Amino acid sequence: MARKISILLSLLLVPLISLIAQNNDQVTLKNGSVIRGNIIEIIPEGNVTIDDAAGNTWVFSMSEVGQISQVEETIISTGDNFKHGWANMTSIGFLVGSQNSMQVAPFSLITSFGYKNSLGIYTGLATGIETLNINHIPVFIDLQYFLRDKEVTPVFILRGGYAIPSKISSDNYYSYSGGIAGSIGVGLKIRSKENFAWDVGLMYRYMQVSYSEYYDWNDQEYEYTDILNRIEIRLGFYLN
Numbered sequence: 001m002a003r004k005i006s007i008l009l010s011l012l013l014v015p016l017i018s019l020i021a022q023n024n025d026q027v028t029l030k031n032g033s034v035i036r037g038n039i040i041e042i043i044p045e046g047n048v049t050i051d052d053a054a055g056n057t058w059v060f061s062m063s064e065v066g067q068i069s070q071v072e073e074t075i076i077s078t079g080d081n082f083k084h085g086w087a088n089m090t091s092i093g094f095l096v097g098s099q100n101s102m103q104v105a106p107f108s109l110i111t112s113f114g115y116k117n118s119l120g121i122y123t124g125l126a127t128g129i130e131t132l133n134i135n136h137i138p139v140f141i142d143l144q145y146f147l148r149d150k151e152v153t154p155v156f157i158l159r160g161g162y163a164i165p166s167k168i169s170s171d172n173y174y175s176y177s178g179g180i181a182g183s184i185g186v187g188l189k190i191r192s193k194e195n196f197a198w199d200v201g202l203m204y205r206y207m208q209v210s211y212s213e214y215y216d217w218n219d220q221e222y223e224y225t226d227i228l229n230r231i232e233i234r235l236g237f238y239l240n
Helices: 002-016
Strands: 018-029 034-042 047-052 057-061 065-077 085-096 107-116 121-131 135-146 152-165 174-193 196-215 220-239
Touching (some): 018 047, 018 057, 085 121, 085 196, 107 220, 135 174, 174 220
Antiparallel strands (some): 018 065, 047 057, 085 107, 085 220, 152 174, 174 196
């Protein structure tokens, strides 16, 4: 499982980073100093003017210059400079399953609070409540990758954690212990104001719900694990 998650995260990060070849002017002085940037002006038998990468402007007499050339540099581009900061996402939805299931489409409410960095990667903690055989409280690590920073922004979503039952036992016969849970899918952030966007998501949910049943007439206890494979349909809002 951990290996699959590592591979998925690697694939998500590939579009973030690209190598770009960029040509820069280079002025090499007779004393060995090297200045790289964009040459603004060359006056033969006079001066050479060059702007460096830091925004400084240098003017050298041609008598100080040993060589003027152009070099190719490989730089790492991390795509758009995303607006970064703390954010909250809250959404409601349904875990749609088979018609043969006892819970065809349980209700789900999830809120996530975390931080989106300048690379467009959001990391947060999500929790809420979901109405399964009994209510469960999911606790997820929430990872999202924003493909761009526009009015309509597609995102990749990966969540993993544990579903905690809202109660431990019922009627002295049933005991509940929850189980692992996770989601993977895509979403859209549709911005209507500077710090507000509608949040739409479509994901696949895997969840295990474990419980036991005790019969006092024969002093026997039976263990059960329900495995839920569901389509998660969500609508909510995004604040940053």
